[in-house]
Amino acid sequence: MTIRLHDTSARQIRDFVPLTPGCVSIYLCGATVQAAPHIGHIRSGLNFDIMRRWFTYRGYDVTFIRNVTDIDDKIIKKSAEQGRPWWSIGYENERAFNDGYDALGCLPPTYEPRATGHITEMIEMMRGLIERGHAYEADGNVYFDVRSLPGYLSLSNQDLDDLRQPSGEGETGKRDPRDFAMWKTAKEGEPSWETPWGRGRPGWHLECSAMAHKYLGSAFDIHGGGIDLIFPHHENEIAQAEAYGDEFANYWVHNGWVTMAGEKMSKSLGNSVLVSEMVKHWRPIVLRYYLGTPHYRSMIEYSEESLRDAESAFARIEGFVQRVTEKAGETVAPAAEVPPAFAEAMDEDLGVPQALAIVHTTVRQGNSALAADDKEAAVARLAEVRAMLGVLGLDPLDDHWAGEGDRGEDLHGVVDTLVRLVLDQRQSARARKDWAAADAIRDQLNQSGLVIEDSASGPRWTLGPR
Numbered sequence: 001m002t003i004r005l006h007d008t009s010a011r012q013i014r015d016f017v018p019l020t021p022g023c024v025s026i027y028l029c030g031a032t033v034q035a036a037p038h039i040g041h042i043r044s045g046l047n048f049d050i051m052r053r054w055f056t057y058r059g060y061d062v063t064f065i066r067n068v069t070d071i072d073d074k075i076i077k078k079s080a081e082q083g084r085p086w087w088s089i090g091y092e093n094e095r096a097f098n099d100g101y102d103a104l105g106c107l108p109p110t111y112e113p114r115a116t117g118h119i120t121e122m123i124e125m126m127r128g129l130i131e132r133g134h135a136y137e138a139d140g141n142v143y144f145d146v147r148s149l150p151g152y153l154s155l156s157n158q159d160l161d162d163l164r165q166p167s168g169e170g171e172t173g174k175r176d177p178r179d180f181a182m183w184k185t186a187k188e189g190e191p192s193w194e195t196p197w198g199r200g201r202p203g204w205h206l207e208c209s210a211m212a213h214k215y216l217g218s219a220f221d222i223h224g225g226g227i228d229l230i231f232p233h234h235e236n237e238i239a240q241a242e243a244y245g246d247e248f249a250n251y252w253v254h255n256g257w258v259t260m261a262g263e264k265m266s267k268s269l270g271n272s273v274l275v276s277e278m279v280k281h282w283r284p285i286v287l288r289y290y291l292g293t294p295h296y297r298s299m300i301e302y303s304e305e306s307l308r309d310a311e312s313a314f315a316r317i318e319g320f321v322q323r324v325t326e327k328a329g330e331t332v333a334p335a336a337e338v339p340p341a342f343a344e345a346m347d348e349d350l351g352v353p354q355a356l357a358i359v360h361t362t363v364r365q366g367n368s369a370l371a372a373d374d375k376e377a378a379v380a381r382l383a384e385v386r387a388m389l390g391v392l393g394l395d396p397l398d399d400h401w402a403g404e405g406d407r408g409e410d411l412h413g414v415v416d417t418l419v420r421l422v423l424d425q426r427q428s429a430r431a432r433k434d435w436a437a438a439d440a441i442r443d444q445l446n447q448s449g450l451v452i453e454d455s456a457s458g459p460r461w462t463l464g465p466r
Contacts, residue, residue, distance in 0.1 A: 003058060003347050005222070006297060008230060008252040009155050013349050018221055019250060023063070024055045027212045027249070029225035029233065030066040030112070033093035034074040037100045038272035039291060039302070040258035040265035046288065047255045047296040047350075048224050049106040050392060054346050057338070057391050065215050066109040068094055071116050072204055073168070076190055086191055087116075100275035103284045104291070105393045105400050111215055115207040119193045122202055122210045125244055126182055126195075134243035138173025140185030140198040146178050149239050155252060156231040180236050182206040205236035212237075213246055223249035227256060228264065256299045258291070265302065273302060282307060285401050289314045289394055293356050297349075313360075317385070318396050320363045323370060324382040331397060332379050334386035342388050352392065359388050419450065423459045 003016040018024055028048050031041065045066065055062050070090035079086040094114075101108075126142050129135035134148045146152050146160065153160055163178050171181050183206065186192035186199040193201065212220065225234065234252065241248040257264045265272055278287055290310035294300050325331060337343075339362065345354035366381030389395035422441060429437040442452050450461050 001058065001343075001347065003055070004349055005251055005253055006349050008254050011157075014251065016221075016251065018060070019219055022059070022061060024060045024222065025063045025216045025220035026052065026065065026222045026224060027208070027216055027220060028064070028066045028109075028223075029208060029229055030068055030109075031094065031097040032069040032072055032074065033090045033097060034072070034078050036093055036096040037275050038258075038265055039275055039278060039287070040272070041097070042100045042104055042106075042275055043258050043291045043300070044224070044226050044255050045101050045106050046104055046292050046393075048253075049101075050292055050296070050352065051222075051224075051253070051350055052107065053391050053393060054350060062110075063216065064107075064110045065212070066112055067208060067211050068097075068112060068114045069204070069207060070094065070114045071191060071201060080189070096276065103275065103279050104288045105285070105398075113211045113215065115202055115211070118207065118211050118214065119202070121214050122183070122206050123195050125206065125210050125213070125240065126197075128244050129182075129240065132243060132245075134239075135182060136175065137197045138175075140200055141171060141173060141181055142183035142197055142200075143171075143174055143179040144182055144236065144239055144243070145175065146180070146239065147176060149243050151242065152239050153231075153235055155235050155238055158231065180205065180232065182240065205233055206240060208233070209237045209240040209244070209246075209248075212248070213241065213244070218245065219247035220249060222251045222253055224253045224255070227254045230254060253296075255296045258300045258302055260302045262301070282311070285394060285396065286311045286314055292392060292394070293352055295349075295351065295353055314394070317359065317363055317389070317394075320366055320370075321382060321385065321396055324366060324378045325397070327370065327375055328379050328382075332382045332386065334390050334395070335380075335383040336387070338387045338391060339384055342391075346391065355388065355392075359385060359392075362388070419445070419461050423452070423461070427459070 004013050005016050006012070007014045026048065028044070030045070031037065048064075048066075052062050052064050068090075071086065075086050075090055078084075078089050082089065126135060129144065130137065130142070133145075135142055135144050137143075153163065160178065168181065170184060170187060181203040183195065183197065183200050184203055186201070191201055192199040212223070223234070223237075238248055259265060260273075275287075282290075286307070290307050291300065293310070300306075338346075339358055342355045342358040345351040345358065348354075362381050362385050366378050366385065369375075369377035369381060386395050386397065390398065393400075395401070422445065426438050426441040429435075429441065445452050445461070452459055452461055
């Protein structure tokens with residue numbers, strides 16, 4: 001068994017070889033908490049949640065770090081616009097992110113450090129970089145000297161001479177316009193911390209280099225994030241860490257965007273779809289299916305039609321789980337191992353689409369067993385399906401999703417009562433052999449979005465595709 005991952009730095013899929021046998025260390029660039037999350041933000045956390053689950057299934061001890069950027073230019077700007085403390089905005093949105101991760105079934109990280117909690121580590125790293133000749137202070141700012149590191153831009157495969165990185169507001173005294181700020185001098189009304197170079201606040205890139213060093217050491221296995229972070233963020237992280245003496249990340253893994261009309265989903269473009277709103281209209285487990293089942297490196301073009309397709313596809317899986325559970329008369333435990341074809345797909349760069357095809361094939365086999373009244377085979381297929389869904393975080397019988405139906409329990413009860421009245425009328429029509437009336441009632445229910453299934457215990461209804 002060998003897990004293989006696409007390494008952005010190598011520009012190819014590589015065999016995964018952990019630095020410490022049996023262990024995996026992952027650092028994921030998490031939320032910048034200037035606003036509430038849209039589904040594009042949560043997709044990254046969800047993709048790496050599936051990676052973590054697969055490593056765990058394969059027997060690895062996983063340490064998973066997901067940071068929080070709770071201070072940056074955007075948060076400070078929002079603070080000024082809204083007349084609220086910067087930390088209030090950050091904390092409110094950090095909670096919104098965690099609510100989103102939890103709603104979609106992401107496991108909590110091993111550690112979730114905040115940037116503002118690691119100023120000491122940042123100062124220590126800057127001091128070391130200045131001593132080594134890789135950084136310098138100017139007008140209270142601390143800059144990284146990009147020409148001091150020969151390998152700079154190797155991740156994004158750019159040429160330094162072609163690079164244009166204009167100075168930001170207040171970034172004065174640069175030796176080279178492409179040098180980037182690790183520390184920004186204090187401005188009136190902005191949060192600041194004391195350093196040997198005067199009061200100021202962190203630049204965006206420094207925090208991750210410092211926190212990865214603190215929690216994972218000088219070398220770790222995987223650094224993850226969205227493809228939009230490759231430059232400048234990840235490139236600058238590498239520069240700081242390697243110039244400091246760290247080996248840093250052995251593999252770089254990047255996920256694709258969620259797009260709308262071909263553009264990256266973004267608050268600045270005004271095309272974001274907030275998670276808090278989406279879960280009011282779609283079941284969270286369906287959102288997880290929608291965001292988590294395409295390949296992590298692919299782009300997802302958002303549309304309600306594709307969400308309805310995801311809802312229908314998951315309904316077929318969930319319906320099978322429910323039918324076999326009823327047939328067995330008890331909860332069927334997941335199998336100890338997933339089918340070999342599923343494992344093979346997941347081992348090859350987390351091939352979730354290929355793995356999901358095995359799930360649907362197994363569901364079809366299970367439905368055939370049900371049709372043949374082969375309870376033993378149906379139960380065996382369900383055990384396999386639950387094992388596979390567990391890896392993907394999509395097992396509807398998992399404790400995390402157990403309360404999902406409770407949110408609509410009251411409404412479901414009302415609808416169930418009304419549907420039962422109509423079904424009783426249909427049963428009466430069937431009893432008097434008025435097949436035309438019975439079929440008409442069934443057709444009307446189907447047109448309303450309900451699927452009626454006749455079973456040994458009587459008719460059963462479920463929501464059909466929207």
